[in-house]
Amino acid sequence: MVDAKYQEYVKSNLNSFAKQIIALASQRSVSARKEGVEECAVLVEKMLSEIGATTKVLKQEGVAPLVYGEVKSTKSKKTVLFYNHYDVQPEEPLELWKSPPFKPEIRDGRIYGRGVSDDKGELVSRLKLVESYLKTSGEPPCNIKFCFEGEEETGSVHLEEYISKNSELFKADAVVWEFGTVDLQDRPKVILGVKGMIYLEFVLSSLSQDAHSSYAAALPSAPWRLVRMLNLLKDENERVLVPGWYDGVETLSEDEVGVLQKMPFEGEEFKKTYGAKEFVGKMTADVAKKALVQRPTGNIAGIWAGYTGPGSKTVLPKEIHAKMDFRLVPNQDPADLWKKMRKYIDDKGFSDVEMQLESMEPAARTSYKDPFAQAAIRAASKVYGKEPVVELSSPGTGPLYIFTRTYGMPSVDIGVSAEDSAIHAPNENLRLDLLHKGILWIAETVEQFAN
């Protein structure tokens, strides 16, 4: 366990930590609007310097700066990298905020403000956990690197380029991912990965202009054609029909099955929240739990053609669009699947359907048995006095693969936030008790890993 002096430092400086979060969250940095991002990077570098880190700001024309930091240790040759981001989601809808989003304030043991949880509170917690080592024992238990980007909320579109151009800089033995949480019963959650994704837009045009729908007797219909094509993409059991789609997918190991079985899943509650009568394909809650972790998906995120207003308009639409996200699991290669899907669609006679790529990311997952994962699990038990919930994978997607694939290093997603922290929403907040415990948890994880 992190020593008493360390614990005491964190405890007695919690108010100043909160003030730093408030200071950082007071600096607007809405990447979607490119608002205040440069200024925020300056502030982040200043905070990094102030705790005693060596800093470096990487820049590219028209791109948010990437703030790098480093603190050496003589105690261990290992290096832990902290990835966080200093950009935030837009604050709208403004009228639902109880206090101004960019003037954070503390009420009832929580800081309220845009970004105080996602991800400025997390970012400051990493700074402060290292500061606490520097102030109490002069150095952290191992080398520490910081990677703070400013485009996470807009898809981290330049992160891979930054990393690949500076690959020595970010080399590490493990990465603590940006965000972590306790569940609604305050059990800490250790998340070992994310799904991958291909996001694309299908576009099909059959006419140069909309026609009166009476001409549908003779002219081709783009909507019908795309409906037929989409219908060939998945079967009734939700299985993607592109040949080779599941080739790389591995079955879960015995360990992983064990982790999955232990993972709580309130199936009925989940369905109720979304008003679903049943899980897709009438699966059981157990199968649904597994699907969220390990099933590749093919989702229609948006579809539109023709007249979408009230009443009736008799039109034969000239074109149709469909946005789809395909979530991927470990060992599925998005670039390879992209080619396979194109070939499949062509082979089925739909070479006129355009596939416009929005983004692709492979999945990332750290082995449950990996020493870093085990360190995070042990640390959680120590700090929280209860067994953590271990998730093999978030059902969502993030640019984690950039680090794990480049450096072959393990990653855990652990942090200082609460399930009800309202990230991306009005009245985003951070619980001060979790800021406290979370710092100790991550510090303990690093310490366990270093030794």
Next chain:
Amino acid sequence: MVDAKYQEYVKSNLNSFAKQIIALASQRSVSARKEGVEECAVLVEKMLSEIGATTKVLKQEGVAPLVYGEVKSTKSKKTVLFYNHYDVQPEEPLELWKSPPFKPEIRDGRIYGRGVSDDKGELVSRLKLVESYLKTSGEPPCNIKFCFEGEEETGSVHLEEYISKNSELFKADAVVWEFGTVDLQDRPKVILGVKGMIYLEFVLSSLSQDAHSSYAAALPSAPWRLVRMLNLLKDENERVLVPGWYDGVETLSEDEVGVLQKMPFEGEEFKKTYGAKEFVGKMTADVAKKALVQRPTGNIAGIWAGYTGPGSKTVLPKEIHAKMDFRLVPNQDPADLWKKMRKYIDDKGFSDVEMQLESMEPAARTSYKDPFAQAAIRAASKVYGKEPVVELSSPGTGPLYIFTRTYGMPSVDIGVSAEDSAIHAPNENLRLDLLHKGILWIAETVEQFAN
């Protein structure tokens, strides 16, 4: 042929006819905005009275008045009904008009203004052809009735109610439909019918709120479900798969096949206009021509779900909507087909898909051999000195069935407009030479029919 005195009257009064069209078109009557509709009905009744007709204005609370008129004849027991409408489409976009839409003016032998062709020019032409009889021989060749409604441009939603509540009033032996045209080579067109239609919106809701698309691994997707359902509605050959959909559909008679064969159809031009590479199902131009007349359709007029903006949003949409129009041919009963479609969709396991009715209308078609149709054809040859183009059916739909079904009477769609009259568009116009010839054509038709 209508006698010389009659011909002379029409010729020498053409300017005053045009002035009446200008007067009527100067009175705004945009039914979509309920603008000036009552005032226009008053003006129409005045014009009807002035030619010597007995008039009656039918009214319903909140509904455009229906103006009825009658002129008796001792020459024949037959009665011909003229159906027209005095409401017009909105005039937007205003900036494209070369002269104010509601201040019609004459340029280069055409009247320009909103409604001068559709349908005020046609309406006035019917008044003036009867006036010409009254002025030259004291009475028309048979009894004449006028039915002028004010909601055609908004779907004639109260017409059936007006007619059924006053069915004796509108009883006649034949109806001249609202609108007629010459083709681009100035050949008069005799159109013998319209297709029917069911317009509906499919609505499918699978969740009470949109979900993050990562949950698509476990939660049901409304878009996928509707794609599957739509795919069951039609086969690859564009055939509606609802059992019994084609039960009433008759093959064309030998006569009708002959009419169809003679009907010109510029297939290549038609495809080029709409930028279609081929006809739907790779049909030949001959098959396409027949399809426009006789093929029931099922068209996706609009479809929408989820995120339809730029870039990517990972959402599992809670619901999807699809608007569809199904065009029908003679002997297909929309109410019966509606039930059959509901049963088919239920039988296929999609009873959760809502079917919201927008409108339904059966097809209407007059036999090519019917004396009234033959009268119109013979009259066209006489007046234009060239054989008319006969169309068994417009590919479009209108409320013609209300008359033909209620009274079992034949109908022809003949009139005074040109193919390039820009109806529903800026710079709508009416050719004065066609106003002249069209009046003679319709009068000759009535005369041929009466004798």
